[in-house]
Amino acid sequence: MFYIKRIIDFLLYSNIYIALGAFALCVSTFIELAIPVQLNYAILVFFSTLFIYNFQRIFYKTQNAPIVISDRRNWIGKNQNTIRIMTFIGLLGTITFSFLIPLRIVLLLSPLCFLSLAYFFPSIALRKFIGTKTFILVLVWTLTAYLVPTLLNESFKFSLKEILYIISGFSFMAAICIPFDNRDIAVDSKEKIKTFAVMFGRKKNSKIALLFSFIYVAMISILYFSGDLKLSFYLCHIFMFLLTIIYILKDQEGRSEYFYIAGIDGLLIIKGILFFLLEAYTH
Secondary structure, eight states: OHHHHHHHHHHHHTTHHHHHHHHHHHHHHHHHTTOOOOHHHHHHHHHHHHHHHHHHHTTOOOOOSGGGOOHHHHHHHHOHHHHHHHHHHHHHHHHHHHTTSOHHHHHHHHHHHHHHHHHHOTTTOGGGSTTHHHHHHHHHHHIIIIIHHHHTSTTOOOOHHHHHHHHHHHHHHHHHHHHHHHHTHHHHHHTTOOOHHHHHOHHHHHHHHHHHHHHHHHHHHHHHHTTOSOHHHHHHHHHHHHHHHHHHHHOOTTOOHHIIIIIITHHHHHHHHHHHHHHHHOO
């Protein structure tokens, strides 16, 4: 069991797991919008996620107060060499696959890269502004995994369908990102980061997450009943909605890192797998 835990911790805390989630989310978008899966782009998103998430871990401050110590932060503190190696691998992969996608997409992604760096870079630290920590995170994820894949379709034209789909994506990402602010209340309070969880408390923050989950299912329902979404895809979204609701309601003080990283981040991987299987078995 000790070695199994070490492997799981490595996958979760080295950010390979969340990078797989980013890859899966991009693939699900391609499938759902009937766009040929652009593997080069999905792999680019995998490596860029690996790079960004590990790069910010290099700047983590050592926390000595028991209230803010966690298995994740302990692992990061003890494995800085691993974090640096994963950062380098992520950067190398990002640079390599940037040459394998259209230049216009690279130019579009560049501001998102700078925004992601400014999110945590000590001299800027955009996440410390009131309410921006989760908003910036959700915005970058939405643009990367929902908007940009649609732009890779050469026949793409903005319509109400795409707008509703992107709103649904933003709402889904908000619903699963907001609970992380509950996990980070102690650290964010210590570092004076004004998240909704810090300002309004855990319960109200969870209600905000629930609100976004209902916006998500409402947008998806409009797409389905207007004939812009297949029944199988709609049912998949309903399943994801129910899983999201369960995780939000189960989010209580004292939950382990596995609950958030393996569980909530795992929703991205589940979504990708479901859409991949639907595509494979309906053709």
